[in-house]
Amino acid sequence: MTRAGLEAARRSAAQLDEIIPMVDDEMWETPSACAGWRVIDVLAHLAALATEAVDPPKPDPSWPANRERYHDLRVDERRDWPHARVIDEWQRSAPLQLKLLAKGQDAKIADDPVNVTGLGVYPRHLLANTMAFNVFCHVRNDMLAPDGPLPFTLPEPTDEDVGPAVEFMLAGVPQMQGEELTATVLEPLVLELTGPGATTVTVLPADLGRDALTVVPGANGSTRIRSTALDFIKWGTTRKPWRDYCEVTGDEADAARFLDRLNIV
Template identity: 70%
Template sequence: MTRAGLAAARSSTAQLAEIIPQVDDGQWELPSACAGWRVIDVLAHLAALATEAVDPPPPDPTLPKNRERYHDLRVDQRRGLAHIDVLDEWRHSTPRQLDLLAAAQEPPEADEPVEVPGLGTYPRHLLANTMAFNVFCHLRNDLLAPDGPLPLTLPEPTGDQVAPAIDFMLAGLPQMQGAELTATVRHPLVLDLTGPGATTVTVHPATDPDGQLTVTPGADAPTRVHSTALAFIAWATTRSPWRDHCRITGDPAVATPFLDHLDII
């Protein structure tokens, strides 16, 4: 199971809880590094995710199918709230979300497939990695300097925090963009991610016209994309240009179309 994902979710959540009391009213209104969202809106997003995890809303076919637009909608619904109300929702729902994720590590529920609309289908236990990714990415990339507006510091990220986030990203990579991304991979290519959270995987083309990319452990292709795992979280979510962080060895024409289109949500 992904108990490491649960530990990472708890760790990054605890660090976010340490940051919150240091943010003043003016800083909550600053633009975050997540386009269109203020600092308080990032917390509203995390609060909305936690609330929906513990109290799922009924299906609504009128809601946006695009996951990013869906997140925007949930944030917009909270824009009129006072800062304290947003923070209270986050503080109320997040511990309950973590409890649910802990329960999801136990069989037989752990391996049940769960559809996350707009993002794909995952074993239930991997949802802990989803939270680990969300909290880590928003905290480190969108809120804190140097990319975010908050001049506050935390200890350097550890591999125990980064690796579960990377695991979710690699699980989502074949699913989130569907045929658009699949079409960019004609030959296998390697992602060689170093530093905290280091891993090496090979992205393989789909084997049939309606198939998906597959991601396997290890290096099984001559063309390689080299990056740190920390930078991967930034550029694979299009927060930062991949060219600022990646070095390609082998045939650039194999890797470049994939890198130009990759956008993990």
């Protein structure tokens, strides 16, 4: 189970709660590092995710199939809200989301499959890692300097912060882009992530027994992609160009074909 993901989610949510009172109305309106979103829109996105976790809306066929466009839709619904209303939604819904995620660690239901629309199917216990990833990624990369506009600092990220976020990202690699990404992997690709959250996995191509790529622990291939785990959160979500952060050895064309298409939401 991923109790580490739950603790990481709690820690990142608490850090965001510490930042919120320091942000004035002008700061909330500044463009974030997430294209098209103000800082308040980033918070609205996190608040919407928390609300939907505890009170899922009825599916609507008019919703965009693309998960990123769906997130835009939810943010757009909140664009005219006063800052206080967005903050209130986050402060009401995030604790409820954390309580729900804690229940999901119960051994009786922890491995139950949960469909996350547009992102794939995950064991219930891993949903804690989705919150850990979302809050960590958006706060540190989109809201706070140096990439975001807010001039505040947080403690240096640790294994306990980065590892759960990376675990969710790697679980999403075979699912989020389906055949589009699977088609780019023709030979095993070793992904070596260093620093806080360090791990090494191999991305295996589909074969006669599998119709999708798979991600397995360890190194089992001659082409290696090396990066820090912290930077993986940036380039793996296409916030930054992978070429600025990755060292590739072996077949560079094989690696580039995969890396050019990868986009973890």
